[in-house]
Amino acid sequence: MEPCLDIRGLSAVLPNGQRVLRSVSLSVQPGEVRALVGESGAGKTMIGKAVLGVLPKSVRVVEGEMLIEGEDLGRLDAKARRTLIGARTALIPQDPLTALNPSRRIGAQMTDRLVRILGWSGERADARIRQLLDEVQIRDPERVLKSYPHELSGGMRQRVLIAAAFAAEPRLIVADEPTTALDVTVQKQILRLIAQLQRDHGTAILFVTHDLGVVAKISQKVSVLYAGKVVEEAETAQLFAAPQHPYTRALIAATPRYTDPYASLKPVDESVLAGLTAEIAAADKDWRPSHG
């Protein structure tokens, strides 16, 4: 089956030549949830931004390809790329507080995209939005649609953003730590909602997170990222049952367990990190971008 998202050997550098992504390859099959896990700074968010075409100006892709449903983004001109990304992908952002425009009503923000970008009629967009609000279990859509973002709680805003992400039936959703900014009780509900909608709509999700507990709950496959490099890739169950890479093992060992809440938090094993850093530094020495 043709993958929904196919990243092949993607490398990116900062202006000072430092590599932020190191030949990253990963593919997401249609309808599959692929978790992208790693510590902060490992480049998880960077991969999401690269897929969506919103990398910071300072980050430059120097090699590799990205294909969305078989179409190579690198071969398209800027306009065609924007159209493709806009039509087939969506983002569930990390921080629901800054992801909605504070001076526009929720309803206008949600229908706007369907009407202006995808050319739907106003009534069709409105009906669609209401249907999605129902799916994310918002009981009073009238009030929510008329509200400004600051009038809603963080959890409500995230529900709105999830509804908005699924509204245009994208093939791929990038979920960038969608539960990190929420409090723990709300996190569970939001996670369950995303899983529910993902199943109902058959949407592929690239799920960026640092939380292995979330990975275990939601994903079928995992890529473990360290310093912009995929160190291990496996089926989720396989990864937890028999982690292959020492870093993965260290990461799992450092995860707090609810069974023993009084155990002190353990950092990731230093010696593993030192070994990994040396390995990456050695690889960087010989590395030259294949083009550009």
Place this chain on the structure above:
Amino acid sequence: MDEARISRRPVSPRLWLAGCWLLMALLAAIFAPLIAPQDPLAQDLMLERLPPFWLDGAEPGYWLGTDSLGRDLLSRLIFGGRIAFIVAFAAATSACLLGSALGLIAGYFGGWPERIISRVVDVWMAFPPVLFAILLVAVLGTGLSSVILAIAIIDWTRFCRVIRAEAMSQARMDYVESARIAGYGRIGIMLREVLPNVLPSVVALLSLEMGIAVIVEAILSFVNLSISTDDPTWGSIIAEGRLSIHQAWWVLVFPLITLILTVLSFSQFGEALKARFDPVLR
């Protein structure tokens, strides 16, 4: 922003006071020929330097007294308000449109447009504004349109700097990124996502700028570089009052009070409006 949302917040007293003064002054200026008790240009040497109504020797009908040529001060202030308001609205609006547009472009697009616009602003700000205004009017020639143009040319930087900074912080917001992902064009995002969020600041600055325009016009009148006709302006009344300060203090004091109240009201009105229109109640 509909009425329902606005009316939830109580009207602040400063918005009330500032609004009332501005409305009163504006209505008086518009209906000046109906309201002014005397002809503002009529001279009568028999009536020169009459004191205001509560002092001995005041004449009925000349409420705030007369100047050294026997012209009624209240009528002159009312007619002077016409020029003050025309300049305030026209000059502030022009400066606002020019400065906000450039500021929005610089702040949102960044890159070379930002560099060029910022350098121009830096150079502009190096000129002392009042001298710059006097120089401009001297070059453009006196007259109402020259005064308006001069104020707009000088003060657009005030809008440009503030709006540039606000647009810059808006451009980094996640909803701008989401709009990019959805496929909106850059101009569309600038107008739809960024502009509404900087609008409260534009409104506040616009009102403040109207006050500043009134002052600049008064300064230009004071140095006799504003409107070349005999029409009274607040600045020219102050200039005449300065000459007879020891014989008739009221000719200086009343236009000064009018000027200060108007400028203060404009700035307070702007601040209060900003607080009201800001959706997040910052």
